[in-house]
Amino acid sequence: MFANRREMIALMTAAGGMAGLPGPARAEPGDPVFEAFEAARPEQPWTLGYADAPAAGLDGVAQRLTGRLPEGLEGVLYRNGPGRFSRENWRYRHWFDGDGLVQSWHLEAGEAPVHAARFVETRKWRREEAAGRFLVPAFGSAPPDEEGLSGPDGMNAANTSVMMLDGDLLALWEGGSAWQLDPDTLQSDGPRVWGDGLAGLPFSAHPKVDPDGTVWNFGQDAARNALVLWQIAPDGSLRRADMVGDVPGGMIHDFAVTERSLVFLVGNLRFERMRLPYLESFRWDGSRPMRAIAIDKADWSQRRTWDLPPGFLFHVGGAWERTDGTICLDAAMSGDARFAIGGAYDVMRGVAREETVSQARLHRLVLYPGGRSEQSVFDDGYAEFPQVDMRLTGLERRYTWHVGWQPGQIQGPTDIVRRDLVSGATQRFSHDADVIVEEPLFVPAGPAEGEGWLVHTALNTRAAATELHVLDARNVGDGPVASWRLPYACPLGFHGCWRPA
């Protein structure tokens, strides 16, 4: 990462002198990152996915391209992702810094999908919107004249995912509070406080829901090698929250649950010492193994651990546990963290490039009792945003759906893929090369695993518009059964959830 970061600084310096580097000086006219991005836009249509959305949000109706809304697929698709990257002609350095833009797609039989997008009105958003400039250090950026931070929630961008919990819509981030929104209007209420002594604690963007409705989540305190673990009842009330120590401070974005265990993979982007922007607290350390930790759901003091080859991941597909305690798991893993600490900076300057070892591929892990493990990779393309039939969370299953792309596709994923974890076989649908696909969310229809629909958005960079596609999750290769297109483009998002009608 050092080479990459140096390279970035060197480029920024060459482009506009030192004025744009994070530091105490106010941005002079000509922030090099802002200018590089603006200069790239006419030639690089993919940059639309990283451009600012209007502060007031977006409202529109999608026009039908093909097909019909399948019978029974009625409800709302919510999605979240970074949507505001620049203020006062100064642009964030890292993609993950952008303020959360929550989108809703209302799907109703016989009607065109109605789309809305609103920024999550975090304290950060309200204060910066009023000031007209960025005020606080973000995850990966230090804006000019930033004020410092009173705590992690001070930079909460609420930009990573969404979940429905007993009728409430929560916008999720990794390092702070979940933010409550009105599911109908997308108006923000404020941070969710789960109980006494729990205000402002991190509630990650990847909660897992057991088949009985129990919600599990975690938050990381990387500086102290600790996690906070959350167990929430289906009605949204707290069952338990507590700290668990001795979890190495490798950045943890996602986890898995089995019937018995909470499973964490601690990659090799390790916390070194506290720096702001926060991402710079982490350094790649390939000298140690990746650590897998399975914590007993019933007794958080009980754990099993495994040492794995060094690596990095954002997302886990799912996991299950055999009667002998063996844990099977799939995850989108890469050999290093150069997307998180390289590529996600590059896109903010309007630069896309491919670092083969840094792209994630779907891996299978088997963690045996006693510390032995096996790992294999599906080596037929890149994979991200793995999704499962969520009715089988924590249970043995066969399929993972994900976005896919091939070496050479520097602008990102074009494919929707269904992976058979047992045979390794895939079904794959490739959109046009101008289309950047986003997370395919599984919506159940029939009782069997995978019997349902995949709903996914995509940015059509040629049409400069965001699209919505529905595929039969059992016949992904056939392509969309229905597609619509908005009259505008939305920034690329991360994760979504489905609220049935």
Next chain:
Amino acid sequence: MILPAFILSAVLSSAMADGTASITVTVDGIEIGSGHLVVGLYDSAEGWDGETAIDGRRVAVTGDVAEIEFGPLPAGRYGIKMYHDVDDDGQLDTNLMGIPSEPFAFSNNAMGRFGPAAWPDASFAVDAGENAHAMSFR
């Protein structure tokens, strides 16, 4: 944190000869209209880091703004730490990770880096005579 008044007056009598100073602290951005503001005044980096305030106030919250007087004091450099004891339990509440869950602020509206603001950022010059200092919760 609050020194007995007679010690203060003894300390300050020597400073009177050099001219005395006072500070009027105005506070805004109080979000919850109940509880107390707990305010500590510091006159050195050592005192700031070691949590030894030279004076303190506990002021009932009656609205979204407040005013606090300190003095007479010798002219010099001072810093202020303040929190809003919303639930009136006499302490700055923290969550499981030790992060404050009640509003707090430092003079100069200095912010910390995942911790208290540092003395060089939070301290300010107090001249002989009346001094005004504005602070804000945010």
